[in-house]
Every structure is written in structure tokens, then in C-alpha cells.
Amino acid sequence: MDLDTVRTFLAAADAGQFQEAAADLAVTQQAVSKRIAALERDLGVRLFTRTPRGAELTIDGQAFLPHARELLRVAERAAASVRAGRRPLRVDMIASRSAASGLMRGFHRAHPEIDLDVVMLIDIGEAVAAIRSGTIDASFRAVAMPGRPLPEDIASVRVLDEPLELLVGPAHALAGARSVTVAQLAGHRIWMPGLLPGTEWAAYYADLVAEFGLTIEATGPNFGSDALLDTIADTPALATFMGGRTRLVWPAGHGLRRVPVTDPTPVYPHSLLWRRDDPHPALATLRAHLAAAAPGHGAAGTWAPDWTIER
Amino acid sequence: MDLDTVRTFLAAADAGQFQEAAADLAVTQQAVSKRIAALERDLGVRLFTRTPRGAELTIDGQAFLPHARELLRVAERAAASVRAGRRPLRVDMIASRSAASGLMRGFHRAHPEIDLDVVMLIDIGEAVAAIRSGTIDASFRAVAMPGRPLPEDIASVRVLDEPLELLVGPAHALAGARSVTVAQLAGHRIWMPGLLPGTEWAAYYADLVAEFGLTIEATGPNFGSDALLDTIADTPALATFMGGRTRLVWPAGHGLRRVPVTDPTPVYPHSLLWRRDDPHPALATLRAHLAAAAPGHGAAGTWAPDWTIER
DNA sequence: CCCGACCACAACGGCTGGTTGTATCCGTAG
DNA sequence: CTACGGATACAACCAGCCGTTGTGGTCGGG
Structure with a gap:
């Protein structure tokens, strides 16, 4: 699991679709798709249900969501602990x-x-x-x-x-x-x-x-x-x-x-x-x-x- | 910041030297050295003082240490939240x-x-x-x-x-x-x-x-x-x-x-x-x-x- | 004084990961 | 019914990162 991937997951969950998340992250839609797929392979569960109108969280995705936010929060704190x-x-x-x-x-x-x-x-x-x-x-x-x-x-x-x-x-x-x-x-x-x-x-x-x-x-x-x-x-x-x-x-x-x-x-x-x-x-x-x-x-x-x- | 890098930091902090940490992580000493250097560049502070007998934490490294542990703990929980x-x-x-x-x-x-x-x-x-x-x-x-x-x-x-x-x-x-x-x-x-x-x-x-x-x-x-x-x-x-x-x-x-x-x-x-x-x-x-x-x-x-x- | 232990730097190579291009799906408008 | 728009997935290509090997430097102990 990689923090950039988790960030991508959150962006996609918030946006409700990969394309907008990709725009937010300044990468292509395909990159987001690949990152999410890699995260899903890594975790062994499907996080989004893809539809032609976007992507919404599965139950597993919903369960993972608060943990992902917490993870980034902790990472931010860790970085702040040594920031001048x-x-x-x-x-x-x-x-x-x-x-x-x-x-x-x-x-x-x-x-x-x-x-x-x-x-x-x-x-x-x-x-x-x-x-x-x-x-x-x-x-x-x-x-x-x-x-x-x-x-x-x-x-x-x-x-x-x-x-x-x-x-x-x-x-x-x-x-x-x-x-x-x-x-x-x-x-x-x-x-x-x-x-x-x-x-x-x-x-x-x-x-x-x-x-x-x-x-x-x-x-x-x-x-x-x-x-x-x-x-x-x-x-x-x-x-x-x-x-x-x-x-x-x-x-x-x-x-x-x-x-x-x-x-x-x-x-x-x-x-x-x-x-x-x-x-x-x-x-x-x-x-x-x-x-x-x-x-x-x-x-x-x-x-x-x-x-x-x-x- | 990358979770593998944080893991490397913890291994080095626990071992007190890069070489042993490298052995624990099944990589070479040079890889550990590079990862730590990258993390230090990323955070903008020196985390270890290198000596010919090992590497010990600086004050910044000590401050970062518990946050790093917490980060991996949270990551583990996040993964567990979707594990069957x-x-x-x-x-x-x-x-x-x-x-x-x-x-x-x-x-x-x-x-x-x-x-x-x-x-x-x-x-x-x-x-x-x-x-x-x-x-x-x-x-x-x-x-x-x-x-x-x-x-x-x-x-x-x-x-x-x-x-x-x-x-x-x-x-x-x-x-x-x-x-x-x-x-x-x-x-x-x-x-x-x-x-x-x-x-x-x-x-x-x-x-x-x-x-x-x-x-x-x-x-x-x-x-x-x-x-x-x-x-x-x-x-x-x-x-x-x-x-x-x-x-x-x-x-x-x-x-x-x-x-x-x-x-x-x-x-x-x-x-x-x-x-x-x-x-x-x-x-x-x-x-x-x-x-x-x-x-x-x-x-x-x-x-x-x-x-x-x-x- | 040399040897051993340890870390840093340099060069090389494989593989991860992003981009471009394309196929597919579905809802909607004409 | 068909065409179009918006969305995702798959394939091919390429660059840059990361790990390995090889080497040099430094300090302490025998």
C-alpha cells in the first residue's frame, strides 16, 4: 500500500468518478484507473463499482474510507513533527x-x-x-x-x-x-x-x-x-x-x-x-x-x- | 512519503545500523542508505547521525519515530478493515x-x-x-x-x-x-x-x-x-x-x-x-x-x- | 598500523508507473 | 433506431525510479 494510491482512492471516492479525481490529481484517467486497480489487487477486494456514469464505493470501499482518511492524517502529522x-x-x-x-x-x-x-x-x-x-x-x-x-x-x-x-x-x-x-x-x-x-x-x-x-x-x-x-x-x-x-x-x-x-x-x-x-x-x-x-x-x-x- | 520507506526507517532505528536493517528487510545496505536519504530529503531534516559503528537517531528522528510507528499501525488497520x-x-x-x-x-x-x-x-x-x-x-x-x-x-x-x-x-x-x-x-x-x-x-x-x-x-x-x-x-x-x-x-x-x-x-x-x-x-x-x-x-x-x- | 565494520557514491539494468491511443458500455437526444 | 457524450478498461510504449554491484572513505580496536 502506497500513500499516493490512498490519496487517489480518496480523490475518487470524493469525486464519485475517476475522471474528475484524475483532473484533481493532475494525472490521466487511465492512471487513476490503474492505481485503483492496483490497490484493489493489493487489498484483495473491489473498492468501487464501475458504472458508465462514474464509480461508487462498494461496502468494502465504505469500510476502507475512514481508515484511508486516518492514514493520510497520520502521515501529515508525521511530516509536521519534523517540519521547521x-x-x-x-x-x-x-x-x-x-x-x-x-x-x-x-x-x-x-x-x-x-x-x-x-x-x-x-x-x-x-x-x-x-x-x-x-x-x-x-x-x-x-x-x-x-x-x-x-x-x-x-x-x-x-x-x-x-x-x-x-x-x-x-x-x-x-x-x-x-x-x-x-x-x-x-x-x-x-x-x-x-x-x-x-x-x-x-x-x-x-x-x-x-x-x-x-x-x-x-x-x-x-x-x-x-x-x-x-x-x-x-x-x-x-x-x-x-x-x-x-x-x-x-x-x-x-x-x-x-x-x-x-x-x-x-x-x-x-x-x-x-x-x-x-x-x-x-x-x-x-x-x-x-x-x-x-x-x-x-x-x-x-x-x-x-x-x-x-x- | 512512502510506507516502505517508513518501514525502512523503523528497521534502521530499531537495529541501530543500516546493515542489519538491510538484512532484516532482505535488501542491500546501499538500498537502505538510499531510502533513508530519500526520506530525509523528503522531510527536509536529518533523521540519523551516521557513524562508522552504525547510525543513531537525531532529535528529529526521535520525534518522528512514534509517528512512523503509528503510521504503520494505521496502515495495518486499514488493510485489516477489508481483509476477509x-x-x-x-x-x-x-x-x-x-x-x-x-x-x-x-x-x-x-x-x-x-x-x-x-x-x-x-x-x-x-x-x-x-x-x-x-x-x-x-x-x-x-x-x-x-x-x-x-x-x-x-x-x-x-x-x-x-x-x-x-x-x-x-x-x-x-x-x-x-x-x-x-x-x-x-x-x-x-x-x-x-x-x-x-x-x-x-x-x-x-x-x-x-x-x-x-x-x-x-x-x-x-x-x-x-x-x-x-x-x-x-x-x-x-x-x-x-x-x-x-x-x-x-x-x-x-x-x-x-x-x-x-x-x-x-x-x-x-x-x-x-x-x-x-x-x-x-x-x-x-x-x-x-x-x-x-x-x-x-x-x-x-x-x-x-x-x-x-x- | 592494519584490519574490520560500517556508510556513501557511482554506474548499470529491470520494472514500476504514467501517457497516448483505443475499445466498450450505457443513457439520452434527435 | 441511431448517433453522441461521458465514463471506464485494456494495450503498447517509454521514462524515471529503485535496487544491485562495485568501490572508496572513515573510525575504532587489536
Whole structure:
């Protein structure tokens, strides 16, 4: 199936005859006839009943019609998603399973008319560069980095603290615990593959380690969360951190447990970053939505690195 | 933009390199390179950053990715809509603005996982033929016709009475009325273009005319409801009937009024028809939904032709 | 430092797809 | 009854696209 063919189908369905459709598409009637015939052969059904006075849709053609329109609509959206100019609001977040994802889902529910595109960049450095260049419009990140403040033209506001929870397999020593203190984590092996040196999230965990004397192993590449969960589930001595707001679709039969961490609860601080002079109209809408809808942050009994606290 | 190209884009994005994608698609690496280059030229942006170790998505590529997946999903659905075998439930109704449309929207809300296709056939004769042949699975119609009972293998159940309302322009004599009796309609010109002789809905209005001595003009072809509404709005002496359950999106500035009809209220009786041995699993779901959710019918003070009353 | 892995560019050839030309069908006017 | 107009389908031809083969360039690892 080819989009040009689908366009031809729609033109013929709207016109009620091939000849007029051909004129609309600036091709000959024979070309339209051939395209429709090819589409019918492709789909295995007859889409039009040909009469000497035109062509009208069969039942199959009627059934196909709305799908064809939808197809072109989606294609138009796809093209618009990368067109320079008034394109969908483009937002970066640290991971598709982070709390920022939930915020954006809520935003989409509240404003379904706003087209969104979500991307995931490496770290806040790349995000800031992309924001300044206008490639993306906003980013959910832990702001700044130790010793590297945000540039003047980038604004930020803290929107959400994501409490970390421990993720363990069924055979882990803490599998039955209702909660665990940070102090109790000392001595346990915590595995976080894919922790990239130089990123703000690596700095976050480095601070966490330094503050509470934990052991975090960042060895090995990240083969995706499925592989990580598999390993965690099967290895009694291994645990990992995960955002407590994550609505995880558990792979069946893993028997994974999540254990809240307390005294204090480490929270990953998500801020929204944007360029002060980004003219995208939906950006203001997003900021207003987050100001109204975002849960609190900086609650008592939580911990986050100094450098993430905004001025 | 071409669907094969989009497929190639997805394969390359998933594989992280052109060569492996080429192997998956059973073409050469050079073909993949060319397709991607063509897509990039088409969209006007770079989708991949090429490295000697593969190709990874740019920000634009990431933004395009979900749209590309959606595009193929929609294409797959479009093809499935006409595939013989386990295809979407195909339902016929008399008009997209009839009460049946509201019922189907409710069904879709209750069962969003069930794929639906709606078609609009000429009359119950064609609908019954289509149901018997398996081209469609169900039909919302006023059952039977005078002297032409349903065949044995077709089942039907009355699901909804749609009360008729009078639709008039702002200058019509009845524009200010809160309601009108059927007797009061005698002498008023009621215009219903496109009333096709031999159809069950033409028979319905013929009975209505005979029973209460109305004047219904069926002259002229139906140029669509927009043209009808335009004329009704502009012509003080003209009115038309419309289903009272219709949630019409009024063309702005028409000043159209709808006036309920009483003593008795003519109702258009929608029944669901289906073939007793249609094996489509969603058909049973639809019947159960309608049995539970459909409003009543046959209420006191309403009128419908004899021949629409089911045994 | 060379080799391996990967991508891009160039030249060639088959086949898809559009155009022109023609046959056929049907409703209508004369 | 016939001729005509308007519509679609089929056949032949031709161009341009797309995929293949062959080759060069670049980067990282052994």
C-alpha cells in the first residue's frame, strides 16, 4: 500500500468518478484507473463499482474510507513533527518511565489538541544545547551540574520530586521488607547499568553514594530495562533503584518487589527547563498546567543533592 | 512519503545500523542508505547521525519515530478493515446522524478494543442481502417493509425509538413554539429531499403522511445536509424532520430551531438486524451491550407504522 | 598500523508507473 | 433506431525510479 494510491482512492471516492479525481490529481484517467486497480489487487477486494456514469464505493470501499482518511492524517502529522516552524511541542525527558512521563500524560489528557513529541537526550548538557538551538522546546531534568550553572537564557522551575524505591527479586534479603532506611542499604550491591559518566544523573548517584556510603555498580552496558529486570529477578544479591512513581508493566512471572526507601527518602528532582524567548504557544500552556497540576517537592524527610536546589 | 520507506526507517532505528536493517528487510545496505536519504530529503531534516559503528537517531528522528510507528499501525488497520476473515465488526446504519450513531459511539466507549467499521447502505433490502452474504455483520434499520417480512435466517431486535423533531428556520411560523402537535403540522410544507422510493424510510414517511394527513415534499436530489440546513434556515415556509437524538454540530449563524412533535410523537424505530449464524465474536458483545444500554421503546404517546412492530 | 565494520557514491539494468491511443458500455437526444 | 457524450478498461510504449554491484572513505580496536 502506497500513500499516493490512498490519496487517489480518496480523490475518487470524493469525486464519485475517476475522471474528475484524475483532473484533481493532475494525472490521466487511465492512471487513476490503474492505481485503483492496483490497490484493489493489493487489498484483495473491489473498492468501487464501475458504472458508465462514474464509480461508487462498494461496502468494502465504505469500510476502507475512514481508515484511508486516518492514514493520510497520520502521515501529515508525521511530516509536521519534523517540519521547521509551527511544529508539535517537543519535550525531552530522562527516560520514558520517569515521573516526567506521567506529567506529560496528564498534560495530554488536559490538552489533547496540543501535538506533542517526546525525545530522550543523553544528559542536561545536550538538552540545554538543544533548547538553545530551538531543536526542542522543553526538558525535564535535574537542573545544572556541580559547578556548571544554567546559562542566562534558560529558565527552569522545579516541578516534581520522584522518590526512589529499591527494586529486588523474590529471593533478595529485602524482598519481604515493607520499607528500608538508607543506612540499611550500606553493604548491599546496587546495580545500575548504563550510568554514563559526565551526565547529571550519574552525578546524582555519585552524590547519593558519597552522602550515605552506598555501593552502586555501574558496570556493563544498558541492554534495556527488560534485561535489567530479568537479571534483578534472578539474582538474589542484586538490587536496583527505580522511580517510585513509575507505573511499570511487570513482565509476567518475575516476582519483582519494590521497597520504599526512608530516612531520608532520596528523591530525583525533576525541573522543567525552557528557553525564555521560545515563542511556541503550547510552551506557556505546559508551564501553566505544571504550575497547577504538579505535585509538591522539597518535602521534609527527603534528600536531593545541593546542586539541584534552584536559586 | 512512502510506507516502505517508513518501514525502512523503523528497521534502521530499531537495529541501530543500516546493515542489519538491510538484512532484516532482505535488501542491500546501499538500498537502505538510499531510502533513508530519500526520506530525509523528503522531510527536509536529518533523521540519523551516521557513524562508522552504525547510525543513531537525531532529535528529529526521535520525534518522528512514534509517528512512523503509528503510521504503520494505521496502515495495518486499514488493510485489516477489508481483509476477509477476522476483520472489524461492520455495521450499517441509515445515516451518520441517526440515533444508531450515538449507540455505536457508546459501544465504542465501552469496548474500545473492538475495531468497528460503519457503512451506510441504501435500504433494508440491500442491508439484508449484505448481512446474508456476510459482507456486513449488523444493521440498524426499521425492520421489514409492508408485505415483505424478514427472511428466517435474519434475526432482529428493536433497540431504540428515535423521536422526530421539526427543524425550522428563524422566520418560520413555528420557530417560537415550544412544541407542536401532529395535527398542527397539517398544511405546513415539510421538505425531505432524497427520499428514495422503495426504501423502508420512504415507506415510513408515506405511512406518516397517510395517518395524519401531512404534506411531505420529496422533490429534488439530496445535496447533503449542509445544503438542506441552508435552505431550511433561509426559507420561512419550509420545515423538515430530524431525529431528536441527533447531536448536530450547527453551522454557525443559521438560527435553526428544533421543535418537538407531540400527540403522538412520531418515532423512527431502529432495530438491530444480524444473521443468526454470523460467527463474529464482537457481534455477541454488541448485542449484549445494546440489550443493557439501549433506552426503551414503544413508549406511550408515540407512533410508528404497524409493519415495524416485531413479532 | 592494519584490519574490520560500517556508510556513501557511482554506474548499470529491470520494472514500476504514467501517457497516448483505443475499445466498450450505457443513457439520452434527435 | 441511431448517433453522441461521458465514463471506464485494456494495450503498447517509454521514462524515471529503485535496487544491485562495485568501490572508496572513515573510525575504532587489536
